[in-house]
Amino acid sequence: MSACTGIAATRSPARSPVRSRGRPSSPAGHAPLRLAALLAPAAAVFAAFFLLPLVRLIAIGAGGAEGWGAYLATLTDPGHLDSLVSTLALSAGVTVATLAIATVAGLFLVRHRFPGHALLVALLTFPLAFPGAVIGFMVIMLAGRQGLIGTVTQALTGGRLVFAYSMAGLFLGYVYFSIPRVILTVMAAAEKLDPRLEEAARSLGAPPWRVAADVILPALKPALISAGALCFATAMGAFGTAFTLATRINVLPMTIYTEFTLQANIAAAAALSVLLGLITWAALALARSAAGGSVAAAG
């Protein structure tokens, strides 16, 4: 609303001088009102698309046959608990693997210049542009029934290695999807490392692995924590890739989907959604306090 007023004011220059001449003496008294007007659109969006649905979601979670017991059931129902545990394990695994790969690759890319360097960095960030479904599709092309890995293993051993339609496939897809973001963060942090610190450590007798452990990793820690938290949160909530690979994969977003659409168990779906939101939010909050700010919310 106030955005419209603002545009109207700039579009009709005749009006604004009149207004400012009309109230020249009380600019201060006007400030809180203007602030409220400026915040109104954000507040409206926040209320309409976040707060209200969230409250409604929480209420729906408690609105089934079990009442508030539905929340307890998310943890006592063996199927749900299993789904929760495997999602947590998958996300933690993806985070650790991605951090390890991206740290090594990011450091290498910052420290070595070679022909094609810029092109390689550009290519590495490619997966950022793909939706989850495309990532899933790529995993199938690689490790699916007609996939590259299957063809090669059949030629070599006679047996076909197929793992696209399972947790392993999902793991692969998520790692592939997460690496670019983490690499970019690591590279930005690694550019700022002071080479003198490493030289000082080496002069004191530290072999390369000690320099990495005592100098490089501590300096990269804030960047790794924030990138890792984002990676974890994304893996917790991602749906497209799992949906593309198989409907049987037992991860939380998938469980929520089946409870909601197939079982029409709306209360359970809502309760699981709230739980998923809470865990992800807590992971980001923890990371934010550990890294000292600057961890954005997951997209």
Place this chain on the structure above:
Amino acid sequence: MPDSFHLDAVPVRLEGCSKTWPGGARALEPLDLAIHGGETIVFLGPSGCGKTTTLRLIAGLESPDPGGRVLFGDEDVTALPIERRNVGMVFQSYALFPNMTVAENVAYGLKVRKVSRGERAARVGEMLDLMHLGEFAGRRIDQLSGGQRQRVALARALVVRPRVLLLDEPLTALDAKLRDSLRLEIDRLLRTLGITAVYVTHDQGEAMALGDRIVVMARGRVAQVGTPREIYYQPADGFVADFIGTMNRLSGRVGGGRLAVGRTSLPWPAPDGPVELLVRPEDLALADGEADGHLDGRVAAAVFLGDRTRLVVEPPDGPALTVDTAGRSDLARGDRVWLRVDPARLLAVP
């Protein structure tokens, strides 16, 4: 002072060490240099002349072009990386580990060497006391001033008893007052420890004060190696003469055993021909009046420096001369003066 503070005095030798960067640029022409055990040697020269590169060759952070050798005592260390050379390094930017306390920084080298916890604590404590840092042991690095940081860096480098201490412009980041006091402290430390030290600076005052010998460098070459006095009073060439202190130039002509400078002449046993002569400001003195052998000129500027007044005197022909005279001198711009010059103090430089 406990005995443990006296370190081995290891001589260092560079043999035919040149350095060419991958792009083809030459940072260092082939260099031969023998640094005596326990000596403090200072690399002095303008920015970009190759001082840091030479230091890094000794450290093992760069390797010389093929054929060059670096020796510590009798051991050829050319192929050893820095972590196996046992050298101490001190940088202009301190390079302290920000994730460790003062004590942890100093203990780091001992920890890497797997020195037992008890001995580690004792040696770190000793070192911190030696550097007057005892009260800061538990501090974080960002809670220290620049001077304190550099003292921590010195303690960290020395506690492992390195064979050579390498310092790259360690005082350059500090303000003038701190620089003087820390320079004195470094001097005291190097004398106490008896360690072989290589000190890089572009500041001639630092070089004069600290160096047993100074290596003056210019464009990747050694211009002169000598004690501070030799460098100051017997510069090897015009570059060294101009770089160290203030030097006056006199152009003259020798004829029949006498040197003619402007309208004056001095006895000068040399073959006939034009000569370029150098003389320090303190080797020129004001004379009472015109006499044989005195140079004349007018005061172009008089700068009161407290303990002395620095005059710029313009002779009727030739470049201006800088002369130091008593602080209480009341000479002013435009005054006519005569300068006495002792022929023994005149330097003929190639």
